[in-house]
Amino acid sequence: MRRWSLENFDIGRPLGKGKFGNVYLARERQTKFILALKVLFKKQLEKAGVEHQLRREVEIQSHLRHPNILRLYGYFHDASRVYLILEFAPKGExxxxxxxxxxxxxxxxxxxxxxxxxxxxxxxxxxxxxxxxxxxxxxxxxxxxxxxxxxxxxxxxxxxxxxxxxxxxxxxxxxxxxxxxxxxxxxxxxxxxxxxxxxxxxxxxxxxxxxxxxxxxxxxxxxxxxxxxxxxxxxxxxxxxxxxxxxxxxxxxxxxxxxxxxxxxxxxxx
Missing domain, CATH: 1.10.510.10 (Transferase(Phosphotransferase) domain 1)
Structure with missing residues (x-):
């Protein structure tokens, strides 16, 4: 599986805010592919005791392939944040x-x-x-x-x-x-x-x-x-x-x- 980092993406406007972080419109630099980047803060995940749940959810969603399920293409993390690379749904919520x-x-x-x-x-x-x-x-x-x-x-x-x-x-x-x-x-x-x-x-x-x-x-x-x-x-x-x-x-x-x-x-x- 490809190793990703923040360097691979141009970050655009925020798409949504949540308890553990935010979602941004993003573009993969090499392919110019448009996607959504969900940024979650480790400190907040730890404080809520939900790291295991996140791991399980990522594991589940990354294996699902269906036209009516949002794709999770991959994920990576740095010292303070976890990043989920998601399909962008242009028409919103x-x-x-x-x-x-x-x-x-x-x-x-x-x-x-x-x-x-x-x-x-x-x-x-x-x-x-x-x-x-x-x-x-x-x-x-x-x-x-x-x-x-x-x-x-x-x-x-x-x-x-x-x-x-x-x-x-x-x-x-x-x-x-x-x-x-x-x-x-x-x-x-x-x-x-x-x-x-x-x-x-x-x-x-x-x-x-x-x-x-x-x-x-x-x-x-x-x-x-x-x-x-x-x-x-x-x-x-x-x-x-x-x-x-x-x-x-x-x-x-x-x-x-x-x-x-x-x-x-x-x-x-x-």
Whole structure:
């Protein structure tokens, strides 16, 4: 594997700020290749006791190859910082886009859900559970395609950050809140929450109870097909959730999505 250093890059404008550092637009000097450079401060990582987690996340993300997963090309470090060399997603954060639009159309929502389900299906086949699927961790590529950007290392622009209570908690499945063992089905729950938020503009669990959530979605002017998908994913018992393959073949997803998926192993440059 190539050895990188800061000398290899021209650094451009900041793309985002986070708890442990910043992300910058950058260009590899030799090839002029545009990318994103995530700079994390070792002191802050150590203080939070998360170096092991970083190592694990880097290990995971560097081995994933999927059009809807942000590529991690490599990494290097110096005395005080760790640098992650990442794919640049020109259209920015999905969360900002959702805030701008208020909510998404059914076609757009179904397309994102299909892209996300395809990426998660790929992750799960590699025994990777994401556990933190939410709009803040999703970016948009040059053609508006969705990219899972964060395997445990959220870096946000301050304006698009939620407080923990109405943020990640909305996306936590019951088995994680209850401290039970969990598997890849946690990502199915998050997919249901995400689908609801795309269509309605806010997450469902600001409601007081699950019954309240179902009442809330039944009151919205969302199509029967979309309601059916959300209801099948937001099952308290993980075993009862619609499996990821079922999401990809769900009539609403198939009919409304504007994307016909290529099998992942087909080179997109063919």
């Amino acid at each position: 999905l969360y900002s886009e959702l805030q701008r639009c208020g909510s998404f159309s059914e076609d757009r929502s179904a397309t994102y859900i299909m892209e996300l389900a395809d990426a998660l299906n790929y992750c799960h086949s590699k025994k990777v559970i994401h556990r933190d699927i939410k709009p803040e961790n999703l970016l948009l590529g040059a053609n508006g395609e969705l990219k899972i950007a964060d395997f445990g290392w959220s870096v946000h622009t301050p304006s698009s950050r939620r407080s923990t209570l109405c943020g990640t908690l909305d996306y936590l499945p019951p088995e994680m809140i209850e401290g039970k063992t969990h598997d890849e089905k946690v990502d199915l729950w998050s997919l249901g929450v995400l689908c609801y938020e795309f269509l309605v503009g806010k997450p469902p669990f600001e409601a007081k109870s699950h019954e309240d959530t179902y009442r809330r979605i039944s009151r919205t002017n969302v199509s029967a097909g979309a309601k059916d998908l959300v209801a099948r994913l937001l099952k308290h018992n993980p075993m009862h959730r619609l499996p990821i393959q079922g999401v990809l073949t769900h009539p609403w997803v198939v009919e409304c999505s504007t994307k016909n998926l290529l099998p992942v192993n087909i080179s997109l440059s063919l």
